[in-house]
Amino acid sequence: MIFHAIGLMSGTSLDGLDICLARFEKQTAWSFEILEAQTLPYPEEWEEKLRNSMHLSAEELLALHSEYGFYLGKSVKSFIEKYQPEHIGLIASHGHTVFHQPHKKFTLQIGDGRAIKLETQLPVIYDFRSQDVLMDGNGAPLVPIGDELLFLQYDACLNLGGFSNISLKVNHQRIAFDIAPVNIILNALAQPFNKNFDENGDLARQGKINQPLLDKLNALPFYQQAHPKSLGIEWCNDCIFPLFQETDTLDLLTTFTEHAAVQISKVLNENRLKKVLFTGGGTYNAYLIEKIKAKTKAEIIIPDKDIIDFKEALIFAFMGVLRLNNEINVLSSATGSSADHCSGVIA
Incomplete structure (x- = not known):
């Protein structure tokens, strides 16, 4: 067929x-x-x-x-x-x-x-x-059916889009869930610098981590919830953006990039994943990828451009x-x- x-x-x-x-x-x-x-x-x-x-x-x-x-x-x-x-x-x-x-x-x-x-x-x-x-x-994530039938050679498939999400096999069952917001927040934080997004993570690379803010982000109840779970813009408006009011914007980018890396690597490590396919626009954020690699032993596979950019549309x-x-x-x-x-x- x-x-x-x-x-x-x-x-x-x-x-x-x-x-x-x-x-x-x-x-x-x-x-x-x-x-x-x-x-x-x-x-x-x-x-x-x-x-x-x-x-x-x-x-x-x-x-x-x-x-x-x-x-x-x-x-x-x-x-x-x-x-x-x-x-x-x-x-x-x-x-x-x-x-x-x-x-x-x-x-x-x-x-x-x-x-x-x-x-x-x-x-x-x-x-x-x-x-x-x-x-x-x-109602999400839906992409795991494609991961199951088209990308079975990887332990997990991780998408870095507006939100990061992962799909993997646990006890012979394909599970999937949203991990954390990524580009939906980083893009918004790049706007004051007249950028639509933080290209290569170059802006985040220049700031400092705001530890109290990072602690608040990492303590959000969503991260303790069991899967299946999913995120939407409403959650970001309620739980993320209100935390940003009193901080220098460049440091916000650095801190939120660190937060995303912490949450993503935590999921890779907890599930002892060896070979993970990364796709989505966030894959081009070199600073974010470096941060994730530094926190995990998992092998991060970055495929050719068509798969990075179009895996969701393909599925x-x-x-x-x-x-x-x-x-x-x-x-x-x-x-x-x-x-x-x-x-x-x-x-």
């Missing part, structure tokens, strides 16, 4: 829309090849709209849901015109997360899949998270393929839902 699918991913750090066209083949096991991929940075207007989406009225949010769906559809259409692929079986869209409150039984990723279908005339699968939340799950494409074939694409051992299931709305 061979499938060609496009995956769309928009992360919490708002650095752009990832589009990945991949070929998937199933013989005894699944294999994949990334054929084309690109990140479309958001125009300032769209970055602003998405950043402020959580403050909109219900009516405005519904309008944005449709508008963003058409924006995604037009973006994919341009991608297809640029690369002229021979085969595309489906588009799988993660959408952009506005609210994520699984304890209240809801999560919202905007970008109406029906609008994407109208623009592209291709089958679209979207809204991968809601069903899991209704089944008592966290959403794969989840779309599984959905179309009515195969399990969400693991309850990762999300905490009542059962493994096949999720995603088909347009």
